Amino acid sequence: MPKCLVCYKWTLDEQDIKIKPEDLSLDSSRAKGKISDFDRNAVEEAALIVEKEGGAVEVLSYGTAAVKLSLKDVLSRGAEKAHWIADPSAENADAAVTANVLAAAIRKLGPYDLILCGEGSSDLFNQQTAPRLAALLGLPCLSFVQKLTVEGSTVTATRKLEDCQETATVSGPVVISVLSEINKPRIPTLKQVLGAAKKPNEEIKIADLGLKPEDLQPKALRQSVKGFVMQRRNVVYKESSAAENVAKLTASLASEGLC
Amino acid sequence: MNFELTEEQQLIGQSARDFAKEYLEPIAVELDHTGNFPKAAVKALAAHDFLGLLLSGTFGGAEAGFVSYAEVVETLSRFAPAVASIVNNHTVAAYAIQQWGTDEQKKQYLPGMAKGEILGATAVYEHGPTPGVGANALVALKQDGGYILNGKKAFVRNAGEAGVYVVFATTDPALGAKALTAFLVKAETAGMKVGAKAETMGLKGCPVADITFENVVIPESALLGAASEGTVIVTKLLSIASVAEAAQTVGIGQAAVQHAAAYAKQRVQFGKPVATLQAIQTLLAEVASDCHLARLGVRNAALLIEEGKPFEVEAAMVKSFLVRLGSKMLIDTCQVEGGFGYSEFMPLPRMFRDIAGTNLLDAPGDFPEKLIAASIA
Numbered sequence: 001m002p003k004c005l006v007c008y009k010w011t012l013d014e015q016d017i018k019i020k021p022e023d024l025s026l027d028s029s030r031a032k033g034k035i036s037d038f039d040r041n042a043v044e045e046a047a048l049i050v051e052k053e054g055g056a057v058e059v060l061s062y063g064t065a066a067v068k069l070s071l072k073d074v075l076s077r078g079a080e081k082a083h084w085i086a087d088p089s090a091e092n093a094d095a096a097v098t099a100n101v102l103a104a105a106i107r108k109l110g111p112y113d114l115i116l117c118g119e120g121s122s123d124l125f126n127q128q129t130a131p132r133l134a135a136l137l138g139l140p141c142l143s144f145v146q147k148l149t150v151e152g153s154t155v156t157a158t159r160k161l162e163d164c165q166e167t168a169t170v171s172g173p174v175v176i177s178v179l180s181e182i183n184k185p186r187i188p189t190l191k192q193v194l195g196a197a198k199k200p201n202e203e204i205k206i207a208d209l210g211l212k213p214e215d216l217q218p219k220a221l222r223q224s225v226k227g228f229v230m231q232r233r234n235v236v237y238k239e240s241s242a243a244e245n246v247a248k249l250t251a252s253l254a255s256e257g258l259c
Numbered sequence: 260m261n262f263e264l265t266e267e268q269q270l271i272g273q274s275a276r277d278f279a280k281e282y283l284e285p286i287a288v289e290l291d292h293t294g295n296f297p298k299a300a301v302k303a304l305a306a307h308d309f310l311g312l313l314l315s316g317t318f319g320g321a322e323a324g325f326v327s328y329a330e331v332v333e334t335l336s337r338f339a340p341a342v343a344s345i346v347n348n349h350t351v352a353a354y355a356i357q358q359w360g361t362d363e364q365k366k367q368y369l370p371g372m373a374k375g376e377i378l379g380a381t382a383v384y385e386h387g388p389t390p391g392v393g394a395n396a397l398v399a400l401k402q403d404g405g406y407i408l409n410g411k412k413a414f415v416r417n418a419g420e421a422g423v424y425v426v427f428a429t430t431d432p433a434l435g436a437k438a439l440t441a442f443l444v445k446a447e448t449a450g451m452k453v454g455a456k457a458e459t460m461g462l463k464g465c466p467v468a469d470i471t472f473e474n475v476v477i478p479e480s481a482l483l484g485a486a487s488e489g490t491v492i493v494t495k496l497l498s499i500a501s502v503a504e505a506a507q508t509v510g511i512g513q514a515a516v517q518h519a520a521a522y523a524k525q526r527v528q529f530g531k532p533v534a535t536l537q538a539i540q541t542l543l544a545e546v547a548s549d550c551h552l553a554r555l556g557v558r559n560a561a562l563l564i565e566e567g568k569p570f571e572v573e574a575a576m577v578k579s580f581l582v583r584l585g586s587k588m589l590i591d592t593c594q595v596e597g598g599f600g601y602s603e604f605m606p607l608p609r610m611f612r613d614i615a616g617t618n619l620l621d622a623p624g625d626f627p628e629k630l631i632a633a634s635i636a
Contacts, residue, residue: 072266073273187277190308190321193270234530
């Protein structure tokens with residue numbers, strides 16, 4: 001019966017983020033939080049495995065103080081216990097810092113048979129947490145997983161690669177990152193939502209993880225974030241024939257190196 | 260008073276939104292065209308605990324409270340108001356049984372209602388001026404071991420699909436409404452006949468029909484509450500229902516204004532999106548403001564219900580506010596979309612019909628205003 005841990009990220013809902021037209025900066029003052037999309041798939045997959053094979057699902061998240069807002073949501077989706085690390089360092093954490101913190105927490109909490117992550121987060125989509133975690137923990141890593149089967153200690157995964165599908169089998173503890181097509185996350189029932197408050201959650205202080213200051217120092221620092229706005233040229237070709245219009249259009253595109 | 264939703268209430272709203280996107284959005288147009296009862300959606304509602312939202316955990320309910328209920332109804336109404344109407348009518352019937360039912364009645368009906376195995380309905384209205392009055396009034400005459408019912412109820416929602424009806428009848432035609440009494444009548448009771456489904460303007464999919472009672476014999480144990488307590492019960496139920504109906508109107512209005520705003524941003528006239536024109540901005544701003552203020556009114560009334568405080572006047576106020584402004588919201592949003600807004604391939608005409616259904620069918624003429632006027636010191 002596998003003991004599963006799902007690492008998830010609490011991100012801002014991108015639908016609530018507005019782009020300010022004057023300087024293209026982002027206004028997230030009214031943005032609500034959500035469990036990163038692919039991470040929902042990871043939680044769902046762990047819940048499905050445990051429903052079939054038995055075992056347990058725990059979840060772990062590292063974020064700013066806002067991460068606490070995620071607990072009832074994630075616990076309503078099939079997890080039995082939540083561990084959370086709230087620290088200001090998460091504000092500027094890159095994938096290396098995130099993996100350092102999560103790996104240290106897993107060494108403290110583990111061992112786990114399956115450590116699941118989403119393939120990438122909704123906000124940064126670096127796709128690095130799972131492979132970095134696996135490297136730090138000395139475990140094999142299965143990424144881009146679109147199908148997962150667990151039988152005893154054998155894990156069989158179908159990976160969606162650029163030009164083919166690969167089926168891989170691993171025995172023993174493994175880190176897995178899943179794609180969105182692996183499943184359809186459940187809609188928690190009202191009883192699951194209300195029952196989440198009764199499930200245990202535990203805060204882990206970052207100071208208790210034995211990390212060095214350099215472990216929390218991001219290698220890449222984000223200088224700024226700006227929105228992308230599509231601007232229309234409002235050019236209309238009014239030549240007498242369609243062929244002439246097409247010729248003008250293609251010439252215009254070619255002059256800008258677009259065809 | 261805090262109008263912010265708690266974390267649980269927000270999550271329940273999120274579940275309702277995810278549910279509606281998956282189960283209601285794909286059927287909304289078909290529902291409006293066919294008017295067929297959405298059996299699969301109702302089954303899914305039950306599986307997600309929405310049909311037992313207000314019921315006690317003892318009977319399999321979620322005990323999520325009235326604020327959550329209003330949030331759920333508003334959310335479902337953004338996608339398929341007819342389904343919200345089915346839920347409302349079911350929930351009011353279940354609430355009546357939980358509130359006034361005997362232990363035996365609660366055990367008999369509520370677990371099945373929470374699971375969606377038994378759909379509930381209330382039969383309040385008649386073709387006469389008020390329930391219990393006039394030639395068509397439903398009369399329940401006392402006889403040995405029970406009552407015998409004769410007459411007709413009008414505009415019963417969930418008619419034909421419900422397993423149990425909360426039926427109001429006068430036990431004394433001479434006293435009329437003063438002897439109004441509530442009964443629980445099972446759908447299969449002999450002599451009870453559901454009429455043809457009414458062709459309604461909106462809320463299609465939520466069945467509406469008259470029900471005729473011909474020598475329907477029911478046992479004494481079918482009495483809900485005390486004899487002649489019907490007016491007290493129906494007044495409370497209509498007030499409870501009016502909060503949910505107000506939430507339904509807010510949901511439709513919100514969906515309409517969001518659709519109109521999205522349209523205005525992409526519709527280019529005079530070289531720029533019409534959303535940049537002040538006349539359009541005014542229309543959108545007024546509808547959005549009306550929705551926001553009405554939502555606060557709904558939450559206020561819902562919170563009073565949860566806290567067991569008098570809520571009837573506040574419920575009447577928000578209902579009355581939306582009866583006046585509901586149709587205007589749709590006129591204004593259609594105006595934003597111009598000829599397209601008037602076209603059936605766009606959703607606003609359907610929403611227009613649904614908001615009319617919510618405000619006309621569910622709002623007995625002067626009921627809210629009577630309460631409000633009487634409350635003014």
